[in-house]
Amino acid sequence: MLKLFNTLTRKIEIFRPIKQGKVGIYSCGPTVYDFAHIGNLRAYIFVDLLKRYLIYSGFKVKHVMNITDVDDKTIKNSQQNNKSLQEFTDFYSKAFIKDIKSLNIKMPDIMPRATKHIPEMVDLIKKIGKHGYSYKSEKSIYFKISKFSDYGKLAQLDKQTLKQNAAGRLNISDEYEKEQVNDFVLWKAWQPEDGEVFWDTEIGKGRPGWHIECSAMSTKYLGEIFDIHTGGVDLIFPHHTNEIAQSEAAFKKKFVNYWLHNEHLLVEGKKMSKSLGNFYALKDIKDKKYNLLLMRLILLKTHYRKVLNFTLKDLDEAKSIAEKFLSFLAGLDFVVCGGSNNLDIKNMISQSRKEFKKAMDNDLNISSGLASLFDFIEEVYKRKSLISTNQAQEIKNYIFEIDEVLGFIRPLYEQYQMRLNKKLATKKILNMISKREKARKNKDYKEADKIRIDLLEKGIVIEDTEKGDKARLLKIID
Ligand SMILES: [Zn+2]
Incomplete structure:
Protein backbone atom coordinates (compact mmCIF):
# COMPACT_ATOMS: atom_id res chain seq x y z
CA MET A 1 0.00 0.00 0.00
CA LEU A 2 1.47 3.33 -1.08
CA LYS A 3 2.25 5.83 1.65
CA LEU A 4 3.22 9.43 1.01
CA PHE A 5 4.37 12.33 3.17
CA ASN A 6 1.63 14.95 3.16
CA THR A 7 2.89 18.49 3.86
CA LEU A 8 -0.63 19.40 4.98
CA THR A 9 -0.43 17.09 8.01
CA ARG A 10 3.38 16.64 8.18
CA LYS A 11 2.68 12.91 8.32
CA ILE A 12 3.24 9.88 6.17
CA GLU A 13 -0.25 8.83 5.12
CA ILE A 14 -1.77 5.95 3.18
CA PHE A 15 -2.58 7.22 -0.27
CA ARG A 16 -6.30 6.98 -0.97
CA PRO A 17 -7.43 8.47 -4.28
CA ILE A 18 -10.78 10.22 -4.65
CA LYS A 19 -11.84 7.86 -7.44
CA GLN A 20 -10.68 4.30 -7.10
CA GLY A 21 -7.82 3.47 -9.45
CA LYS A 22 -7.47 7.03 -10.68
CA VAL A 23 -5.15 9.85 -9.66
CA GLY A 24 -5.21 13.53 -10.58
CA ILE A 25 -1.90 15.36 -10.15
CA TYR A 26 -1.16 19.04 -10.59
CA SER A 27 2.43 20.26 -10.67
CA CYS A 28 3.53 23.87 -10.67
CA GLY A 29 5.42 24.16 -13.91
CA PRO A 30 8.14 26.51 -15.09
CA THR A 31 7.99 30.27 -15.47
CA VAL A 32 9.38 30.54 -18.96
CA TYR A 33 11.75 33.52 -18.89
CA ASP A 34 15.06 31.59 -18.96
CA PHE A 35 16.45 28.06 -19.33
CA ALA A 36 15.60 25.67 -16.50
CA HIS A 37 18.47 24.91 -14.11
CA ILE A 38 19.08 21.53 -12.52
CA GLY A 39 17.40 22.69 -9.29
CA ASN A 40 14.19 23.41 -11.20
CA LEU A 41 14.49 20.08 -12.96
CA ARG A 42 14.69 18.17 -9.69
CA ALA A 43 11.03 19.05 -9.08
CA TYR A 44 10.03 17.53 -12.42
CA ILE A 45 12.12 14.41 -11.91
CA PHE A 46 10.41 13.97 -8.55
CA VAL A 47 6.93 14.18 -10.01
CA ASP A 48 8.00 11.89 -12.87
CA LEU A 49 9.12 9.24 -10.38
CA LEU A 50 5.87 9.61 -8.44
CA LYS A 51 3.80 9.39 -11.58
CA ARG A 52 5.71 6.44 -13.02
CA TYR A 53 5.37 4.58 -9.73
CA LEU A 54 1.63 5.27 -9.56
CA ILE A 55 1.24 3.98 -13.12
CA TYR A 56 3.41 0.94 -12.28
CA SER A 57 1.14 0.32 -9.27
CA GLY A 58 -1.88 0.19 -11.57
CA PHE A 59 -3.32 3.70 -11.24
CA LYS A 60 -4.61 5.67 -14.17
CA VAL A 61 -2.89 9.02 -13.84
CA LYS A 62 -3.98 12.38 -15.19
CA HIS A 63 -1.10 14.81 -14.86
CA VAL A 64 -1.40 18.55 -15.40
CA MET A 65 1.61 20.85 -15.38
CA ASN A 66 1.14 24.52 -16.13
CA ILE A 67 3.41 26.90 -17.95
CA THR A 68 3.56 30.37 -16.40
CA ASP A 69 3.98 32.60 -19.41
CA VAL A 70 2.95 35.90 -17.87
CA ASP A 71 4.41 37.50 -14.74
CA ASP A 72 6.82 40.33 -13.87
CA LYS A 73 9.90 38.45 -15.10
CA THR A 74 8.49 37.22 -18.41
CA ILE A 75 7.22 40.73 -19.20
CA LYS A 76 10.47 42.43 -18.23
CA ASN A 77 12.76 39.97 -20.02
CA SER A 78 10.66 39.93 -23.19
CA GLN A 79 10.83 43.73 -23.32
CA GLN A 80 14.59 43.68 -22.78
CA ASN A 81 14.89 41.23 -25.67
CA ASN A 82 12.58 43.30 -27.89
CA LYS A 83 10.25 40.37 -28.34
CA SER A 84 6.54 40.00 -27.87
CA LEU A 85 5.57 38.12 -24.72
CA GLN A 86 4.31 35.21 -26.80
CA GLU A 87 7.40 34.96 -29.00
CA PHE A 88 9.68 35.18 -25.97
CA THR A 89 7.85 32.62 -23.84
CA ASP A 90 7.37 30.25 -26.80
CA PHE A 91 11.12 29.98 -27.11
CA TYR A 92 11.66 29.06 -23.44
CA SER A 93 8.62 26.74 -23.36
CA LYS A 94 10.11 24.78 -26.23
CA ALA A 95 13.51 24.72 -24.50
CA PHE A 96 11.83 23.41 -21.35
CA ILE A 97 10.04 20.62 -23.20
CA LYS A 98 13.31 19.68 -24.87
CA ASP A 99 14.98 19.53 -21.44
CA ILE A 100 12.38 17.31 -19.84
CA LYS A 101 12.40 15.00 -22.86
CA SER A 102 16.17 14.65 -22.69
CA LEU A 103 15.79 13.57 -19.05
CA ASN A 104 13.24 10.98 -20.18
CA ILE A 105 10.52 12.66 -18.13
CA LYS A 106 7.09 11.54 -19.29
CA MET A 107 5.20 14.44 -20.83
CA PRO A 108 2.30 15.70 -18.72
CA ASP A 109 -1.13 14.89 -20.16
CA ILE A 110 -1.98 18.58 -20.26
CA MET A 111 0.38 21.57 -20.20
CA PRO A 112 -1.91 24.58 -19.95
CA ARG A 113 -0.45 28.02 -20.52
CA ALA A 114 -1.60 30.82 -18.24
CA THR A 115 -2.22 33.30 -21.08
CA LYS A 116 -4.66 30.86 -22.66
CA HIS A 117 -6.79 30.67 -19.49
CA ILE A 118 -7.57 34.29 -18.67
CA PRO A 119 -11.41 33.82 -18.82
CA GLU A 120 -11.15 30.95 -16.28
CA MET A 121 -9.07 33.17 -13.96
CA VAL A 122 -11.53 36.05 -14.29
CA ASP A 123 -14.40 33.70 -13.40
CA LEU A 124 -12.56 32.43 -10.37
CA ILE A 125 -11.72 35.95 -9.17
CA LYS A 126 -15.40 36.86 -9.56
CA LYS A 127 -16.40 33.86 -7.48
CA ILE A 128 -13.93 34.76 -4.74
CA GLY A 129 -15.37 38.31 -4.78
CA LYS A 130 -18.94 37.06 -4.58
CA HIS A 131 -18.08 35.19 -1.39
CA GLY A 132 -16.55 38.33 0.09
CA TYR A 133 -12.89 37.36 0.11
CA SER A 134 -11.51 40.16 -2.03
CA TYR A 135 -11.45 43.93 -2.44
CA LYS A 136 -10.42 46.41 -5.08
CA SER A 137 -7.70 48.98 -4.49
CA GLU A 138 -6.18 51.25 -7.13
CA LYS A 139 -7.97 49.13 -9.79
CA SER A 140 -6.18 45.94 -8.66
CA ILE A 141 -8.02 43.16 -6.84
CA TYR A 142 -6.60 41.66 -3.64
CA PHE A 143 -7.39 38.59 -1.60
CA LYS A 144 -8.39 39.49 1.93
CA ILE A 145 -6.63 36.93 4.08
CA SER A 146 -8.17 38.09 7.37
CA LYS A 147 -11.45 36.68 6.02
CA PHE A 148 -9.94 33.22 5.48
CA SER A 149 -9.51 31.70 8.93
CA ASP A 150 -7.44 28.71 7.78
CA TYR A 151 -4.84 30.87 6.07
CA GLY A 152 -1.27 29.59 6.46
CA LYS A 153 -2.26 26.05 7.49
CA LEU A 154 -0.09 24.37 4.86
CA ALA A 155 2.97 26.36 5.85
CA GLN A 156 2.06 25.99 9.55
CA LEU A 157 2.54 29.68 10.03
CA ASP A 158 1.01 31.53 12.90
CA LYS A 159 -0.27 35.03 12.32
CA GLN A 160 2.88 36.55 13.85
CA THR A 161 5.27 34.74 11.51
CA LEU A 162 3.04 35.67 8.63
CA LYS A 163 3.44 39.34 9.43
CA GLN A 164 7.22 39.04 9.55
CA ASN A 165 7.37 37.02 6.36
CA ALA A 166 5.22 39.38 4.46
CA ALA A 167 6.97 42.49 5.69
CA GLY A 168 10.23 41.26 4.18
CA ARG A 169 8.84 40.75 0.73
CA LEU A 170 6.81 43.86 0.15
CA ASN A 171 7.76 47.09 -1.46
CA ILE A 172 6.29 50.40 -0.38
CA SER A 173 3.90 50.81 -3.29
CA ASP A 174 2.35 47.43 -2.58
CA GLU A 175 1.91 48.27 1.02
CA TYR A 176 -0.36 51.24 0.82
CA GLU A 177 -2.60 49.65 -1.80
CA LYS A 178 -3.38 46.73 0.47
CA GLU A 179 -5.49 46.74 3.56
CA GLN A 180 -3.14 44.27 5.23
CA VAL A 181 0.45 43.43 4.40
CA ASN A 182 -0.26 39.76 3.72
CA ASP A 183 -3.05 40.34 1.25
CA PHE A 184 -1.98 39.22 -2.19
CA VAL A 185 -2.97 40.30 -5.64
CA LEU A 186 -5.54 38.34 -7.67
CA TRP A 187 -5.75 40.79 -10.55
CA LYS A 188 -3.05 43.33 -11.23
CA ALA A 189 -4.22 46.57 -12.86
CA TRP A 190 -2.33 47.60 -15.98
CA GLN A 191 0.65 49.86 -15.44
CA PRO A 192 2.65 51.65 -18.14
CA GLU A 193 5.65 49.33 -17.68
CA ASP A 194 3.44 46.37 -18.69
CA GLY A 195 3.42 47.80 -22.22
CA GLU A 196 1.16 45.84 -24.49
CA VAL A 197 0.69 43.00 -22.03
CA PHE A 198 -2.84 43.31 -20.66
CA TRP A 199 -6.31 41.83 -20.98
CA ASP A 200 -9.40 43.98 -21.10
CA THR A 201 -11.89 42.04 -18.98
CA GLU A 202 -15.01 42.70 -16.96
CA ILE A 203 -12.91 42.95 -13.79
CA GLY A 204 -10.67 45.56 -15.36
CA LYS A 205 -7.71 46.07 -17.66
CA GLY A 206 -4.70 44.17 -16.40
CA ARG A 207 -3.28 40.71 -15.86
CA PRO A 208 -3.67 37.85 -13.38
CA GLY A 209 -1.57 37.37 -10.26
CA TRP A 210 0.66 34.32 -10.28
CA HIS A 211 -1.24 32.35 -7.63
CA ILE A 212 -4.63 32.57 -9.33
CA GLU A 213 -3.16 30.99 -12.48
CA CYS A 214 -2.60 27.65 -10.75
CA SER A 215 -5.94 27.67 -8.90
CA ALA A 216 -7.82 28.28 -12.15
CA MET A 217 -5.94 25.81 -14.34
CA SER A 218 -5.88 22.97 -11.82
CA THR A 219 -9.64 23.26 -11.28
CA LYS A 220 -10.37 23.40 -14.99
CA TYR A 221 -8.57 20.13 -15.71
CA LEU A 222 -8.80 18.20 -12.44
CA GLY A 223 -11.95 19.48 -10.74
CA GLU A 224 -12.65 21.55 -7.62
CA ILE A 225 -10.99 18.90 -5.47
CA PHE A 226 -8.21 16.61 -6.64
CA ASP A 227 -5.66 14.13 -5.27
CA ILE A 228 -2.08 15.40 -5.44
CA HIS A 229 -0.41 18.78 -5.84
CA THR A 230 3.37 18.92 -6.19
CA GLY A 231 6.08 21.55 -6.16
CA GLY A 232 9.34 22.54 -4.52
CA VAL A 233 9.42 23.38 -0.80
CA ASP A 234 9.96 27.04 -1.69
CA LEU A 235 6.40 27.08 -3.06
CA ILE A 236 4.72 26.09 0.24
CA PHE A 237 4.60 29.75 1.18
CA PRO A 238 3.26 31.90 -0.27
CA HIS A 239 2.31 30.23 -3.57
CA HIS A 240 0.59 27.05 -2.41
CA THR A 241 -0.73 28.72 0.72
CA ASN A 242 -2.42 31.26 -1.52
CA GLU A 243 -3.68 28.66 -3.98
CA ILE A 244 -5.49 26.94 -1.11
CA ALA A 245 -6.98 30.22 0.13
CA GLN A 246 -8.26 31.17 -3.34
CA SER A 247 -9.70 27.80 -4.29
CA GLU A 248 -11.29 27.05 -0.94
CA ALA A 249 -12.76 30.55 -0.74
CA ALA A 250 -14.27 30.09 -4.21
CA PHE A 251 -15.54 26.51 -3.96
CA LYS A 252 -16.11 26.16 -0.22
CA LYS A 253 -14.48 22.74 -0.10
CA LYS A 254 -11.10 21.17 0.44
CA PHE A 255 -8.84 21.94 -2.54
CA VAL A 256 -6.22 19.15 -2.55
CA ASN A 257 -5.88 15.96 -0.48
CA TYR A 258 -2.11 15.39 -0.66
CA TRP A 259 0.52 18.12 -0.92
CA LEU A 260 3.92 16.76 -1.89
CA HIS A 261 7.05 18.92 -1.88
CA ASN A 262 10.59 18.20 -2.97
CA GLU A 263 13.61 19.68 -1.21
CA HIS A 264 16.17 22.08 -2.64
CA LEU A 265 19.21 21.29 -4.70
CA LEU A 266 22.53 22.85 -3.70
CA VAL A 267 25.71 22.92 -5.73
CA GLU A 268 28.82 22.22 -3.69
CA GLY A 269 26.93 23.11 -0.54
CA LYS A 270 25.75 26.48 -1.82
CA LYS A 271 22.60 27.82 -3.33
CA MET A 272 22.96 27.92 -7.09
CA SER A 273 23.51 31.37 -8.53
CA LYS A 274 24.91 32.82 -11.71
CA SER A 275 27.19 35.16 -9.78
CA LEU A 276 28.79 32.29 -7.83
CA GLY A 277 29.49 30.46 -11.08
CA ASN A 278 27.82 27.31 -9.74
CA PHE A 279 24.80 27.56 -11.99
CA TYR A 280 24.01 24.53 -14.14
CA ALA A 281 21.48 24.13 -16.90
CA LEU A 282 21.36 20.87 -18.89
CA LYS A 283 23.39 22.50 -21.63
CA ASP A 284 26.32 22.87 -19.20
CA ILE A 285 26.19 19.16 -18.35
CA LYS A 286 26.10 18.29 -22.04
CA ASP A 287 29.07 20.59 -22.70
CA LYS A 288 31.02 18.53 -20.20
CA LYS A 289 30.34 15.51 -22.43
CA TYR A 290 28.14 13.65 -20.00
CA ASN A 291 25.09 11.69 -21.05
CA LEU A 292 22.04 13.61 -19.77
CA LEU A 293 20.43 10.41 -18.49
CA LEU A 294 23.17 10.42 -15.84
CA MET A 295 21.72 13.70 -14.64
CA ARG A 296 18.35 11.97 -14.42
CA LEU A 297 19.90 9.31 -12.22
CA ILE A 298 21.52 11.93 -9.97
CA LEU A 299 18.27 13.85 -9.52
CA LEU A 300 16.41 10.61 -8.95
CA LYS A 301 18.56 8.71 -6.50
CA THR A 302 18.40 11.10 -3.55
CA HIS A 303 15.10 10.89 -1.71
CA TYR A 304 12.91 13.79 -2.75
CA ARG A 305 12.55 15.10 0.80
CA LYS A 306 16.31 15.34 1.32
CA VAL A 307 18.46 18.26 0.22
CA LEU A 308 20.50 17.19 -2.78
CA ASN A 309 24.03 18.53 -2.81
CA PHE A 310 25.23 18.28 -6.40
CA THR A 311 28.93 18.21 -7.29
CA LEU A 312 30.48 17.39 -10.65
CA LYS A 313 31.90 14.20 -9.12
CA ASP A 314 28.31 12.92 -8.91
CA LEU A 315 28.30 12.55 -12.69
CA ASP A 316 31.15 10.03 -12.58
CA GLU A 317 29.52 8.20 -9.71
CA ALA A 318 26.22 8.05 -11.60
CA LYS A 319 28.12 6.78 -14.61
CA SER A 320 29.55 3.87 -12.66
CA ILE A 321 26.09 3.02 -11.25
CA ALA A 322 24.59 3.07 -14.73
CA GLU A 323 27.50 0.99 -16.05
CA LYS A 324 26.74 -1.67 -13.46
CA PHE A 325 23.24 -2.06 -14.86
CA LEU A 326 24.36 -1.93 -18.45
CA SER A 327 27.21 -4.40 -18.21
CA PHE A 328 24.81 -6.72 -16.41
CA LEU A 329 22.36 -6.47 -19.31
CA ALA A 330 25.12 -6.75 -21.92
CA GLY A 331 26.38 -9.83 -20.08
CA LEU A 332 22.94 -11.43 -20.34
CA ASP A 333 23.24 -11.18 -24.12
CA PHE A 334 26.27 -13.47 -23.88
CA VAL A 335 24.32 -16.26 -22.22
CA VAL A 336 23.98 -19.03 -24.79
CA CYS A 337 23.71 -22.26 -22.86
CA GLY A 338 20.50 -24.18 -22.43
CA GLY A 339 20.86 -23.91 -18.67
CA SER A 340 19.69 -26.28 -15.99
CA ASN A 341 16.35 -26.41 -14.26
CA ASN A 342 17.98 -25.93 -10.88
CA LEU A 343 17.58 -22.20 -10.90
CA ASP A 344 14.25 -20.82 -9.77
CA ILE A 345 14.55 -17.51 -11.54
CA LYS A 346 10.84 -16.76 -11.31
CA ASN A 347 11.02 -16.88 -7.55
CA MET A 348 14.13 -14.68 -7.48
CA ILE A 349 12.36 -12.11 -9.64
CA SER A 350 9.18 -12.11 -7.59
CA GLN A 351 11.18 -11.69 -4.37
CA SER A 352 13.09 -8.80 -5.85
CA ARG A 353 9.92 -7.17 -7.15
CA LYS A 354 8.40 -7.43 -3.68
CA GLU A 355 11.44 -5.72 -2.15
CA PHE A 356 11.37 -2.94 -4.73
CA LYS A 357 7.67 -2.29 -4.17
CA LYS A 358 8.07 -2.34 -0.41
CA ALA A 359 10.72 0.36 -0.66
CA MET A 360 8.79 2.54 -3.09
CA ASP A 361 5.51 2.17 -1.21
CA ASN A 362 7.29 3.79 1.72
CA ASP A 363 7.12 7.39 0.49
CA LEU A 364 9.14 6.52 -2.64
CA ASN A 365 12.22 5.29 -0.82
CA ILE A 366 14.36 5.17 -3.91
CA SER A 367 17.68 4.33 -2.26
CA SER A 368 16.22 1.12 -0.80
CA GLY A 369 14.56 0.46 -4.14
CA LEU A 370 17.87 0.71 -5.99
CA ALA A 371 19.63 -1.32 -3.31
CA SER A 372 17.10 -4.14 -3.78
CA LEU A 373 17.93 -4.19 -7.48
CA PHE A 374 21.66 -4.35 -6.82
CA ASP A 375 21.05 -7.27 -4.46
CA PHE A 376 19.13 -9.02 -7.21
CA ILE A 377 21.94 -8.45 -9.72
CA GLU A 378 24.47 -9.82 -7.27
CA GLU A 379 22.37 -12.93 -6.68
CA VAL A 380 22.10 -13.49 -10.41
CA TYR A 381 25.87 -13.09 -10.86
CA LYS A 382 26.45 -15.77 -8.22
CA ARG A 383 24.39 -18.19 -10.30
CA LYS A 384 25.63 -17.04 -13.67
CA SER A 385 26.68 -20.45 -14.92
CA LEU A 386 23.21 -21.90 -14.34
CA ILE A 387 21.28 -19.35 -16.38
CA SER A 388 19.64 -20.43 -19.62
CA THR A 389 19.02 -18.18 -22.62
CA ASN A 390 15.33 -18.00 -21.77
CA GLN A 391 16.05 -17.09 -18.19
CA ALA A 392 18.48 -14.41 -19.33
CA GLN A 393 15.58 -12.93 -21.28
CA GLU A 394 13.28 -13.14 -18.23
CA ILE A 395 15.85 -11.31 -16.13
CA LYS A 396 16.23 -8.65 -18.76
CA ASN A 397 12.46 -8.20 -18.97
CA TYR A 398 12.34 -7.79 -15.21
CA ILE A 399 15.00 -5.06 -15.22
CA PHE A 400 13.10 -3.28 -17.99
CA GLU A 401 9.87 -3.66 -16.00
CA ILE A 402 11.43 -1.86 -13.02
CA ASP A 403 12.89 0.68 -15.38
CA GLU A 404 9.35 1.75 -16.25
CA VAL A 405 9.69 3.46 -12.87
CA LEU A 406 13.36 4.46 -12.99
CA GLY A 407 13.49 5.53 -16.60
CA PHE A 408 17.23 5.51 -17.29
CA ILE A 409 18.37 1.90 -17.82
CA ARG A 410 16.42 0.99 -20.92
CA PRO A 411 17.14 4.21 -22.83
CA LEU A 412 20.87 3.92 -22.02
CA TYR A 413 20.82 0.27 -23.08
CA GLU A 414 19.11 1.15 -26.33
CA GLN A 415 21.72 3.82 -27.00
CA TYR A 416 24.38 1.20 -26.34
CA GLN A 417 22.78 -1.31 -28.70
CA MET A 418 22.52 1.30 -31.41
CA ARG A 419 26.19 2.18 -31.16
CA LEU A 420 27.13 -1.49 -31.14
CA ASN A 421 25.02 -2.31 -34.19
CA LYS A 422 26.44 0.67 -36.03
CA LYS A 423 29.98 -0.52 -35.39
CA LEU A 424 29.16 -4.09 -36.34
CA ALA A 425 27.66 -2.87 -39.60
ZN1 LIG B 1 1.60 26.90 -9.10
Missing part, protein backbone atom coordinates in the same frame (compact mmCIF):
# COMPACT_ATOMS: atom_id res chain seq x y z
CA THR A 426 30.93 -1.39 -40.83
CA LYS A 427 32.76 -3.46 -43.42
CA LYS A 428 36.14 -3.10 -41.82
CA ILE A 429 34.99 -4.43 -38.46
CA LEU A 430 33.04 -7.26 -40.07
CA ASN A 431 36.12 -8.26 -42.05
CA MET A 432 38.26 -8.27 -38.93
CA ILE A 433 35.76 -10.44 -37.07
CA SER A 434 35.50 -13.00 -39.87
CA LYS A 435 39.28 -13.04 -40.32
CA ARG A 436 39.65 -13.79 -36.64
CA GLU A 437 37.09 -16.57 -36.87
CA LYS A 438 38.98 -18.09 -39.78
CA ALA A 439 42.29 -17.89 -37.91
CA ARG A 440 40.75 -19.65 -34.95
CA LYS A 441 39.37 -22.40 -37.14
CA ASN A 442 42.86 -22.86 -38.60
CA LYS A 443 44.18 -22.92 -35.05
CA ASP A 444 46.29 -19.85 -35.80
CA TYR A 445 45.75 -18.50 -32.28
CA LYS A 446 48.53 -15.95 -32.58
CA GLU A 447 46.83 -14.25 -35.50
CA ALA A 448 43.39 -14.55 -33.86
CA ASP A 449 44.70 -12.89 -30.74
CA LYS A 450 46.31 -10.10 -32.70
CA ILE A 451 42.99 -9.29 -34.37
CA ARG A 452 41.23 -9.47 -31.01
CA ILE A 453 43.59 -6.79 -29.67
CA ASP A 454 43.09 -4.67 -32.79
CA LEU A 455 39.34 -4.88 -32.27
CA LEU A 456 39.75 -3.89 -28.65
CA GLU A 457 41.58 -0.77 -29.80
CA LYS A 458 38.54 0.01 -31.90
CA GLY A 459 36.38 -0.33 -28.79
CA ILE A 460 35.06 -3.83 -29.45
CA VAL A 461 35.37 -6.70 -27.04
CA ILE A 462 35.11 -10.19 -28.53
CA GLU A 463 34.20 -13.09 -26.34
CA ASP A 464 34.09 -16.69 -27.45
CA THR A 465 31.03 -18.62 -26.43
CA GLU A 466 29.83 -22.13 -27.15
CA LYS A 467 27.87 -20.79 -30.09
CA GLY A 468 30.61 -18.73 -31.68
CA ASP A 469 31.97 -15.33 -30.82
CA LYS A 470 29.94 -12.44 -29.52
CA ALA A 471 30.85 -8.78 -29.59
CA ARG A 472 30.23 -5.98 -27.15
CA LEU A 473 31.42 -2.41 -26.77
CA LEU A 474 34.25 -1.53 -24.44
CA LYS A 475 32.68 1.81 -23.63
CA ILE A 476 29.27 1.06 -22.25
CA ILE A 477 28.03 4.61 -21.80
CA ASP A 478 28.83 7.23 -24.37
